[in-house]
Amino acid sequence: MGGGLSNGKSIGDVVLDLQDISLAFGGVRALQGVTFDVREHEIRAIIGPNGAGKSSMLNVINGVYHPQQGTVSYLGAKRHDVNTHEAAVQGIARTFQNIALFKGMSVLDNIMTGRNLRMKSGLLAQAFRLPSAEREELQHREAVEQVIDFLEIQAYRKTPVGRLPYGLQKRVDLARALAMEPKLLLLDEPMAGMNVEEKQDMCRFILDVNDQFGTTIVLIEHDMGVVMDISDRVIVLDYGRKIGDGTPEQVRGNQAVIDAYLGVSH
Amino acid sequence: MSDGSVDTFPRLLLQHAVVRALHPAIREKDLGIWQTWNWGQVSAEVRALACGLAELGFRRGDSLAIIGDNRPRLYWAMTAAQCLGGIPVPMYQDAVALELEYVLQDAGIRFAIVEDQEQVDKLLECRERATGLEHILYDDPRGLRHYKQPFIKSLDAVQELGRSARQPDFIEREIKQGKPEDVAIMLYTSGTTGKPKGVCITHSALINAARGGCGFDRLTAEDEILSYLPMAWVGDNLFSYAQSLMAGFTVNCPESGETVMTDMREIGPTYYFAPPRVFENLLTQVMIRIEDAGAIKRGMFHYFMDVARKWGADILDGKDVGAGKRLLYALGNVLVYGPLRNVLGMSRVRVAYTAGAAIGPDLFRFYRSIGINLKQLYGSTETCAYVCLQQDGKIKLDTVGIPAPGVEVKIAESGEVLVKSAAMFKEYYKRPDATAETIDAQGYFHTGDAGFFDVDGQLKIIDRAKDVGKLANGAIYAPNYIENKLKFFSHIREAVAFGDRREMVCAFINIDIGAVGNWAERRNIPYSGYTDLAQKPEVYALVRECVEKANAELALDPALCDSQVHRFLILHKELDPDDDELTRTRKVRRGFVAEKYNVLIDALYSGKASQFIETQVKFEDGRSGKVSAELRIEEVKTFAPATAKKAA
Numbered sequence: 001m002g003g004g005l006s007n008g009k010s011i012g013d014v015v016l017d018l019q020d021i022s023l024a025f026g027g028v029r030a031l032q033g034v035t036f037d038v039r040e041h042e043i044r045a046i047i048g049p050n051g052a053g054k055s056s057m058l059n060v061i062n063g064v065y066h067p068q069q070g071t072v073s074y075l076g077a078k079r080h081d082v083n084t085h086e087a088a089v090q091g092i093a094r095t096f097q098n099i100a101l102f103k104g105m106s107v108l109d110n111i112m113t114g115r116n117l118r119m120k121s122g123l124l125a126q127a128f129r130l131p132s133a134e135r136e137e138l139q140h141r142e143a144v145e146q147v148i149d150f151l152e153i154q155a156y157r158k159t160p161v162g163r164l165p166y167g168l169q170k171r172v173d174l175a176r177a178l179a180m181e182p183k184l185l186l187l188d189e190p191m192a193g194m195n196v197e198e199k200q201d202m203c204r205f206i207l208d209v210n211d212q213f214g215t216t217i218v219l220i221e222h223d224m225g226v227v228m229d230i231s232d233r234v235i236v237l238d239y240g241r242k243i244g245d246g247t248p249e250q251v252r253g254n255q256a257v258i259d260a261y262l263g264v265s266h
Numbered sequence: 267m268s269d270g271s272v273d274t275f276p277r278l279l280l281q282h283a284v285v286r287a288l289h290p291a292i293r294e295k296d297l298g299i300w301q302t303w304n305w306g307q308v309s310a311e312v313r314a315l316a317c318g319l320a321e322l323g324f325r326r327g328d329s330l331a332i333i334g335d336n337r338p339r340l341y342w343a344m345t346a347a348q349c350l351g352g353i354p355v356p357m358y359q360d361a362v363a364l365e366l367e368y369v370l371q372d373a374g375i376r377f378a379i380v381e382d383q384e385q386v387d388k389l390l391e392c393r394e395r396a397t398g399l400e401h402i403l404y405d406d407p408r409g410l411r412h413y414k415q416p417f418i419k420s421l422d423a424v425q426e427l428g429r430s431a432r433q434p435d436f437i438e439r440e441i442k443q444g445k446p447e448d449v450a451i452m453l454y455t456s457g458t459t460g461k462p463k464g465v466c467i468t469h470s471a472l473i474n475a476a477r478g479g480c481g482f483d484r485l486t487a488e489d490e491i492l493s494y495l496p497m498a499w500v501g502d503n504l505f506s507y508a509q510s511l512m513a514g515f516t517v518n519c520p521e522s523g524e525t526v527m528t529d530m531r532e533i534g535p536t537y538y539f540a541p542p543r544v545f546e547n548l549l550t551q552v553m554i555r556i557e558d559a560g561a562i563k564r565g566m567f568h569y570f571m572d573v574a575r576k577w578g579a580d581i582l583d584g585k586d587v588g589a590g591k592r593l594l595y596a597l598g599n600v601l602v603y604g605p606l607r608n609v610l611g612m613s614r615v616r617v618a619y620t621a622g623a624a625i626g627p628d629l630f631r632f633y634r635s636i637g638i639n640l641k642q643l644y645g646s647t648e649t650c651a652y653v654c655l656q657q658d659g660k661i662k663l664d665t666v667g668i669p670a671p672g673v674e675v676k677i678a679e680s681g682e683v684l685v686k687s688a689a690m691f692k693e694y695y696k697r698p699d700a701t702a703e704t705i706d707a708q709g710y711f712h713t714g715d716a717g718f719f720d721v722d723g724q725l726k727i728i729d730r731a732k733d734v735g736k737l738a739n740g741a742i743y744a745p746n747y748i749e750n751k752l753k754f755f756s757h758i759r760e761a762v763a764f765g766d767r768r769e770m771v772c773a774f775i776n777i778d779i780g781a782v783g784n785w786a787e788r789r790n791i792p793y794s795g796y797t798d799l800a801q802k803p804e805v806y807a808l809v810r811e812c813v814e815k816a817n818a819e820l821a822l823d824p825a826l827c828d829s830q831v832h833r834f835l836i837l838h839k840e841l842d843p844d845d846d847e848l849t850r851t852r853k854v855r856r857g858f859v860a861e862k863y864n865v866l867i868d869a870l871y872s873g874k875a876s877q878f879i880e881t882q883v884k885f886e887d888g889r890s891g892k893v894s895a896e897l898r899i900e901e902v903k904t905f906a907p908a909t910a911k912k913a914a
Binding site: 141142145146148149150152154155157158208211212 | 296297298299408409411412521522524525528
């Protein structure tokens with residue numbers, strides 16, 4: 001699996017730079033002075049024990065939370081506090097730990113919502129099916145079909161998402177995010193609750209997305225085997241602080257990381 | 267339909283490209299939309315591909331491996347190879363590298379055209395030992411961007427090469443050189459015993475089979491077929507390739523293996539072929555959904571299915587049925603059968619065939635009773651799947667019909683079925699010994715099946731000649747017949763019966779994880795997987811009930827009364843082709859299974875109540891692991907012939 005990375009992949013410039021980020025909810029300090037960057041075309045993993053601040057970090061990146069301290073630079077420019085909509089417009093898409101899809105809607109319609117931001121024609125034009133609106137829908141449908149083909153979910157186009165098994169719902173969640181054609185893709189535990197075979201499939205899809213579309217990926221994952229196999233660089237959080245950062249080999253040998261995961265006698 | 271002067275497949279293609287250039291030849295669903303190529307376009311595509319292959323060094327007499335799902339370009343690859351006087355060798359797409367390697371070496375293959383990355387990877391693995399393989403050409407570029415080996419090329423590139431490098435009349439000259447007695451295709455038999463053998467079939471044999479079949483069922487260019495069965499299987503070659511090129515009808519390639527049901531509904535084929543297991547799976551899915559439906563729908567379904575069972579088949583055969591019954595059936599047609607045919611994608615089916623294994627009578631009756639003209643045929647790879655066909659209106663449940671036009675069938679003294687026809691294979695590749703063993707001096711092919719002609723001149727196949735045996739008390743024992751009885755129950759996926767030279771019949775059962783899983787969920791029975799579910803006492807009770815019903819039916823037939831199943835167990839794993847327990851066409855390898863699970867058979871006959879077993883299994887990704895379980899063995903009620911009537 002790791003072989004996929006050695007295929008002449010070229011890591012580019014820094015696309016996302018987080019400096020000295022601190023975030024607190026009342027007395028709870030979720031993140032404390034965390035600094036790291038994400039380079040173009042890389043797969044960047046965030047790992048750490050429960051409550052380490054991983055999901056908070058993703059929420060900072062796509063504008064759900066605004067840090068009390070620190071700066072976020074995106075695509076070379078310093079970013080002011082943005083909301084989630086603005087982050088999406090800027091090309092940041094994400095999937096969620098506990099799947100955020102419309103359960104009663106078909107797979108196709110769910111993925112179509114990923115194209116929402118790119119639709120130009122107004123509500124009325126769509127309601128009356130004006131030729132321009134129809135043309136646009138066809139274009140978007142084609143983009144969605146590309147994603148369906150890519151993630152191999154042709155058999156479920158018309159199936160309501162709620163009727164699909166969990167592993168497939170996760171795949172649809174990824175499809176919806178991909179339909180946005182994001183520059184930066186945030187994956188929150190894409191493999192949680194999956195069996196070995198589903199995990200392998202998901203790994204392959206993540207590597208393929210990264211390879212074929214050149215999408216930069218930041219992912220949170222608990223399965224260490226997966227993280228070490230597919231990521232280019234790994235950052236380790238513990239109690240809101242960064243305790244390790246580097247390639248999978250470097251992180252694996254880092255004493256602070258080993259202590260955080262295996263526990264240490266005080 | 268083409269007459270006799272057009273006698274090779276490339277010539278048939280050229281003829282269609284002139285006669286019906288704009289008629290749809292093949293369709294494929296891509297990005298959710300059906301894409302169509304007409305005969306003129308197909309001819310141009312094949313030409314470009316053939317020129318490209320020639321440019322890469324493909325020569326007359328070369329073999330071309332073809333591996334993948336049913337894709338237009340893989341079908342075109344067959345014709346392209348034939349244009350150049352080469353021999354396409356389609357292989358099963360789910361075969362593991364080792365199996366491919368054997369064929370690659372045996373057939374001395376230099377060129378392979380495959381569907382996607384998965385197959386390329388397998389061939390790269392083979393290539394370490396099958397060193398003769400020089401070119402790997404692929405259809406779908408996904409994931410192959412980083413493969414820098416010079417011998418791996420996309421079909422796009424090969425066709426481009428062909429378009430630019432060769433003169434237009436090059437292909438015509440090549441096609442002119444082809445002769446009807448050339449080998450058109452080589453198919454490796456799945457081989458229930460021993461290593462697979464390459465069956466060489468000539469243009470003239472396959473064309474004879476196709477012409478005979480098209481005439482028999484009056485197939486025209488307006489027919490539609492959905493091609494979803496493995497290209498390596500003789501049936502797909504006859505129906506989707508040879509007959510399509512003969513009659514000029516449209517071949518439809520499904521989007522993927524999982525979308526076949528949807529694609530069936532969208533295309534609405536008029537001509538349909540499936541082995542019994544596909545009909546079985548379809549029926550199982552219908553039954554699952556009916557069990558999940560509301561009480562009114564369920565009641566209506568069962569009431570009208572009862573009506574259909576009584577008179578449906580007779581109405582389809584045009585027999586005399588009373589007006590009141592016809593009216594009731596017509597009502598059922600509006601409320602149940604019509605919608606059901608629609609859900610199955612069979613609303614337009616004019617001719618449907620099944621073959622490949624004996625179909626359970628009840629399964630067969632089900633489809634005919636809801637108005638689908640399902641018929642049986644009999645044939646094998648060696649006979650181009652063309653020996654016997656059932657005529658419209660003269661359908662029997664337990665026969666395979668009359669000898670097809672141009673085929674002579676006779677029964678040997680041993681009961682074996684012998685065949686002689688113009689649609690016969692030429693030889694087993696490089697195996698004159700095996701060829702001499704199966705084709706006798708008078709030119710009869712020995713099928714290895716036991717059968718006889720009934721009073722109406724229809725052939726009845728009982729079982730494989732070598733499988734038919736006797737019980738200890740001398741009664742006839744036909745394991746397939748018993749297994750089919752069991753397999754009709756939607757909860758039972760596979761059964762293996764034992765009883766030759768024994769005092770009673772015992773059986774292994776594989777439950778259908780879909781049907782039984784659904785059944786368990788509705789009863790709130792938790793389970794972790796197949797092995798766990800299979801050993802639940804509730805599941806054993808369910809299966810025992812099925813076996814008892816089968817016993818009751820067996821008891822009605824005086825000849826088979828002694829074949830009732832006395833004891834059974836549910837296996838801890840599903841029988842799987844990857845573990846060599848089934849052939850790729852999913853027939854049980856009886857001898858292998860018996861040997862592998864010898865300890866279980868001993869337990870069945872020694873009266874034990876349970877037996878521990880541990881088995882090595884191969885997973886889909888090639889890794890292997892162990893499955894173990896303590897298997898329960900249960901007794902089943904058997905019936906005396908006299909009391910059976912009541913229970914059945």
